[in-house]
Amino acid sequence: MGYNLKEIFEYFDADGTFLKGESYGSGHIHDTFRIETVEKEKDDYILQRLNNKVFRNIPELQHNIERVTVHLRSKLEGIPGSDIKRECLRLIPSRNGKTWISDNEGNFWRMYIFISNHHSYNVVDSPDKAFEGGKAIGRFQAMLSDMPGDPLFETIPWFHNIEKRLQDFNNKIKENPSGRVGSVVKEIDQILTRAEEMKIILRLGREGKIPLRITHNDTKFNNILLDENDKALCVIDLDTVMPGYIHYDFGDAIRTAANTASEDEDDLSKIKMDINLFKAYSEGYLSETVETLNDVEKEFLAFAPRLITYTIAVRFLTDFIDGDNYFKIHHKLHNLQRARGQLRLVMSMEEQYEDMRRIINKLT
Ligand code: ADP
Ligand code: GN1
Numbered sequence: 332m333g334y335n336l337k338e339i340f341e342y343f344d345a346d347g348t349f350l351k352g353e354s355y356g357s358g359h360i361h362d363t364f365r366i367e368t369v370e371k372e373k374d375d376y377i378l379q380r381l382n383n384k385v386f387r388n389i390p391e392l393q394h395n396i397e398r399v400t401v402h403l404r405s406k407l408e409g410i411p412g413s414d415i416k417r418e419c420l421r422l423i424p425s426r427n428g429k430t431w432i433s434d435n436e437g438n439f440w441r442m443y444i445f446i447s448n449h450h451s452y453n454v455v456d457s458p459d460k461a462f463e464g465g466k467a468i469g470r471f472q473a474m475l476s477d478m479p480g481d482p483l484f485e486t487i488p489w490f491h492n493i494e495k496r497l498q499d500f501n502n503k504i505k506e507n508p509s510g511r512v513g514s515v516v517k518e519i520d521q522i523l524t525r526a527e528e529m530k531i532i533l534r535l536g537r538e539g540k541i542p543l544r545i546t547h548n549d550t551k552f553n554n555i556l557l558d559e560n561d562k563a564l565c566v567i568d569l570d571t572v573m574p575g576y577i578h579y580d581f582g583d584a585i586r587t588a589a590n591t592a593s594e595d596e597d598d599l600s601k602i603k604m605d606i607n608l609f610k611a612y613s614e615g616y617l618s619e620t621v622e623t624l625n626d627v628e629k630e631f632l633a634f635a636p637r638l639i640t641y642t643i644a645v646r647f648l649t650d651f652i653d654g655d656n657y658f659k660i661h662h663k664l665h666n667l668q669r670a671r672g673q674l675r676l677v678m679s680m681e682e683q684y685e686d687m688r689r690i691i692n693k694l695t
């Protein structure tokens with residue numbers, strides 16, 4: 332769809348003159364554009380058409396991000412040498428005084444400063460990068476741990492709730508809206524045989540053994556930007572920052588940071604969890620958080636990657652059965668291919684589970 336990016340850009344109170352706008356990044360949810368400005372010394376921008384089918388309440392979503400970025404910036408101001416413009420997302424207000432606009436076609440738009448000279452990875456090729464990613468998420472959680480005010484708005488209710496995800500999955504299997512169920516019986520079986528054991532984190536939460544904290548909830552590695560020297564720079568994609576268990580962030584990051592292949596890999600033989608990348612990410616993450624986590628949180632850290640990789644497999648397969656209404660896809664079997672990849676990764680984690688537990692035990 333062709334949008335008049337120049338006109339939309341000019342509704343925001345940006346510093347700089349529109350030069351051009353192009354599709355950017357590989358996110359699965361919004362339509363993201365990089366806007367370059369004419370003046371070389373001025374910032375570029377990220378302009379996003381927000382997915383309001385996924386995020387039903389844009390004002391509350393934006394309010395969350397305003398609160399989170401204001402708090403993060405106040406923390407960074409207290410740290411000498413911080414590069415505040417690159418270490419924290421900055422929303423650009425629009426000319427109506429809000430941090431988003433809606434156009435005549437019912438589209439919602441927002442804009443951030445483009446974080447310059449960053450590196451972004453879909454696949455991680457070295458323990459150093461994994462370590463830095465872990466540090467970035469640990470620091471992010473630590474900085475938000477004392478954010479004042481009411482709990483954040485739940486932008487997607489039940490987001491990582493595996494009981495609810497399995498309910499939706501089973502309902503779609505019964506409905507079979509696109510006639511695809513017959514082609515995925517093997518994958519359905521792989522999911523159902525693991526369903527019970529996946530409920531443990533929710534159970535621990537209900538029993539009061541692990542606390543809800545402010546978590547990111549979408550820590551795939553391309554949402555963690557590294558700097559030009561591949562050091563932790565900025566955690567982006569703040570749409571799902573809300574109350575959650577730390578296992579969700581740890582698990583989602585390992586799912587991507589320690590996968591030897593990309594999420595989209597169709598050759599399953601290339602997909603494995605790399606235990607060295609797991610170890611390095613864990614070291615980075617725990618270097619920032621080990622003092623604050625309770626014993627039960629630590630005990631179940633090694634399980635978290637199995638849970639979240641499984642959860643994403645359930646979500647990809649549900650979307651495939653539903654006829655591809657949620658994630659952006661680039662070919663007909665894309666969601667199925669992704670679900671298969673995630674299931675393979677779960678199996679690789681199961682094989683290495685004792686080693687994962689040993690590593691976490693040593694670090695905690
Ligand atoms: P989605 O929810 O669709 O993943 P994101 O907010 O993660 O949307 O943005 C998509 C991609 O755009 C990111 O993975 C990243 O590559 C890039 N991006 C987003 N915000 C910025 C920013 N402020 N500076 C630089 N790149 C960004
Ligand atoms: C989506 O927005 P993005 O592309 O960073 C999804 C995550 C999934 C991920 C799978 C709001 O992340 O939950 O883990 O795709 N985000 C949302 O790649 O659903």
Ligand code: MG
Pocket residue numbers: 358359553554568
């Ligand atoms: Mg993203």
